[in-house]
Amino acid sequence: MFRSINNNQSELITIYFEGKALRVQKDLNVATALLEAGISNFRETTIKNENRGPYCMMGVCFDCLINIDGMDNQQSCMVKVSDGMKINRQITRNTSQDEQ
Numbered sequence: 097m098f099r100s101i102n103n104n105q106s107e108l109i110t111i112y113f114e115g116k117a118l119r120v121q122k123d124l125n126v127a128t129a130l131l132e133a134g135i136s137n138f139r140e141t142t143i144k145n146e147n148r149g150p151y152c153m154m155g156v157c158f159d160c161l162i163n164i165d166g167m168d169n170q171q172s173c174m175v176k177v178s179d180g181m182k183i184n185r186q187i188t189r190n191t192s193q194d195e196q
């Protein structure tokens with residue numbers, strides 16, 4: 097879906113998305129690294145459980161929230177990848193819908 101227009105490839109590191117190892121350039125932010133790997137579904141909305149992914153890529157829209165190293169609500173477009181980083185989709189179930 098996305099590919100880098102930067103021809104200057106930097107050193108590769110390993111990150112893990114939902115347990116799957118991905119080799120990515122070390123100078124990327126998390127959102128860019130995942131998009132380049134073909135991953136665009138980063139979280140589900142709380143109310144309707146709709147899929148969301150990065151939109152603005154500059155820290156404004158908060159659609160890129162994701163779980164990084166066990167912490168929810170990380171803005172993936174603002175966090176640089178690091179070797180061994182563990183990333184998971186952010187799923188927050190709306191329990192009030194379950195009661196209806």
Ligand code: FES
Binds near residue numbers: 150
């Ligand atoms: S993509 Fe908008 S805040 Fe990260």
